[in-house]
Amino acid sequence: MTAPLIDPFARAITYLRVSVTDRCDFRCVYCMAENMTFLPKRDLLSLEELDRMCTTFIGMGVEKLRITGGEPLVRRDITKFFAKMGRHLETGALKELTLTTNGSQLSKHAQSLWDAGVRRVNISLDTLDEEKFKKVTRWGRLKQVLEGIDEAQRVGLKIKINAVALKGFNEEELPTITKWCNERGLDLTWIEVMPMGDMGDYDRIGQFWSLKEVRRAYEDHYTVTDLTERTGGPARYARLEETGQKIGFITPLSHNFCESCNRVRLTCTGQLYMCLGQEDMADLRAPLRADENDTTQLEEAIRAAITLKPKGHDFDYSRQKVAGQMSRHMSHTGG
Numbered sequence: 001m002t003a004p005l006i007d008p009f010a011r012a013i014t015y016l017r018v019s020v021t022d023r024c025d026f027r028c029v030y031c032m033a034e035n036m037t038f039l040p041k042r043d044l045l046s047l048e049e050l051d052r053m054c055t056t057f058i059g060m061g062v063e064k065l066r067i068t069g070g071e072p073l074v075r076r077d078i079t080k081f082f083a084k085m086g087r088h089l090e091t092g093a094l095k096e097l098t099l100t101t102n103g104s105q106l107s108k109h110a111q112s113l114w115d116a117g118v119r120r121v122n123i124s125l126d127t128l129d130e131e132k133f134k135k136v137t138r139w140g141r142l143k144q145v146l147e148g149i150d151e152a153q154r155v156g157l158k159i160k161i162n163a164v165a166l167k168g169f170n171e172e173e174l175p176t177i178t179k180w181c182n183e184r185g186l187d188l189t190w191i192e193v194m195p196m197g198d199m200g201d202y203d204r205i206g207q208f209w210s211l212k213e214v215r216r217a218y219e220d221h222y223t224v225t226d227l228t229e230r231t232g233g234p235a236r237y238a239r240l241e242e243t244g245q246k247i248g249f250i251t252p253l254s255h256n257f258c259e260s261c262n263r264v265r266l267t268c269t270g271q272l273y274m275c276l277g278q279e280d281m282a283d284l285r286a287p288l289r290a291d292e293n294d295t296t297q298l299e300e301a302i303r304a305a306i307t308l309k310p311k312g313h314d315f316d317y318s319r320q321k322v323a324g325q326m327s328r329h330m331s332h333t334g335g
């Protein structure tokens with residue numbers, strides 16, 4: 001392995017998130033516009049190229065690889081890509097190979113993911129109400145996701161549910177979602193909605209539900225104990241003592257966690273975003289394609305990009321207007 005990747009703020013970069021497609025079978029209201037224009041397929045890195053890219057990062061100290069999208073499981077042959085990445089788990093270079101998914105294709109793919117070495121998946125689910133699910137995802141069917149969760153559990157995958165906290169949408173469901181996760185043995189993490197992508201008249205501030213309030217809502221019913229354990233992701237965890245359940249909080253707005261950032265994001269076209277909340281990016285496609293048999297140029301480009309990693313995002317809703325908004329949609333980098 002070459003020297004580790006350290007950014008200008010002395011943060012070691014050990015976590016790579018890869019968006020393997022910008023396409024999705026849902027159109028969640030906070031993530032995409034209804035009429036999205038997607039990239040032409042010819043612009044995408046091939047799976048072989050993504051393999052070479054990820055393998056290079058792993059050689060430079062990346063230990064956690066999360067595949068995301070758009071919806072990662074709608075990309076053709078993606079399970080073959082997971083199977084290939086599994087070799088880095090076998091050598092011990094990679095500590096975790098995982099994905100974030102909307103769950104719609106898990107009935108089909110859960111077994112192959114397990115066979116590739118995936119042990120834990122994060123599944124996005126904001127509501128357990130069929131009609132509301134249709135509203136928030138526009139195109140999704142709750143039943144299909146629940147079947148995907150069943151199959152993932154059947155094959156042995158550990159599941160974390162990611163729910164975006166949305167005022168006036170899933171507020172009232174906090175007890176039901178929490179209870180449902182507990183009964184099914186699923187971890188649960190709440191996420192604050194971030195200003196990604198221009199959504200026209202979509203009201204982000206109106207829908208912003210601070211996780212400080214979510215925590216208070218838990219405290220009305222449970223004894224909540226903060227935990228020190230981390231997964232290498234941005235969530236902080238607390239335990240509900242009455243049930244022993246672990247709840248995660250991802251709080252980019254109410255409690256910034258950038259100082260412990262360990263991650264960068266690669267898009268399906270080979271752009272490297274050094275921060276989710278800034279526009280800076282580096283093109284890695286040209287150095288990747290410069291020489292198929294030698295990754296020297298790619299490694300140099302990655303090191304140069306890491307020296308440009310910003311301190312953090314500038315998201316802010318505190319003045320009753322959206323600050324720090326990104327022009328790109330969340331699906332571009334995969335969250």
Ligand SMILES: Nc1nc2c(ncn2[C@@H]2O[C@H](COP(=O)(O)OP(=O)(O)OP(=O)(O)O)[C@@H](O)[C@H]2O)c(=O)[nH]1
Nearest residue numbers: 100122162191231232233234235250252276334335
């Ligand atoms: N602002 C910000 N938000 C992030 C970052 N990483 C993840 N998130 C948000 O948290 C959501 C959930 O992240 P996941 O894909 O579940 O990944 P994770 O939280 O690293 O997962 P674990 O490994 O389970 O901790 C993302 O979709 C983003 O909305 C980050 O670096 N900065």
Ligand SMILES: C[S@@+](CC[C@H](N)C(=O)[O-])C[C@H]1O[C@@H](n2cnc3c(N)ncnc32)[C@H](O)[C@@H]1O
Nearest residue numbers: 031069070071100101102124193194330334335
């Ligand atoms: C962009 S999706 C990609 C993976 C997959 N399609 C899924 O939904 O899990 C990753 C995560 O980003 C979250 N997300 C999307 N837009 C967001 C926003 N504006 N603010 C906060 N989280 C967002 C989603 O809820 C999801 O958990």
Ligand code: SF4
Nearest residue numbers: 024026028031070102
């Ligand atoms: S959050 Fe995930 S499922 Fe929803 S539109 Fe975005 S990429 Fe698709």
Ligand code: SF4
Nearest residue numbers: 258261275276312313
């Ligand atoms: S906003 Fe940027 S610096 Fe902050 S945790 Fe996310 S990626 Fe890291």
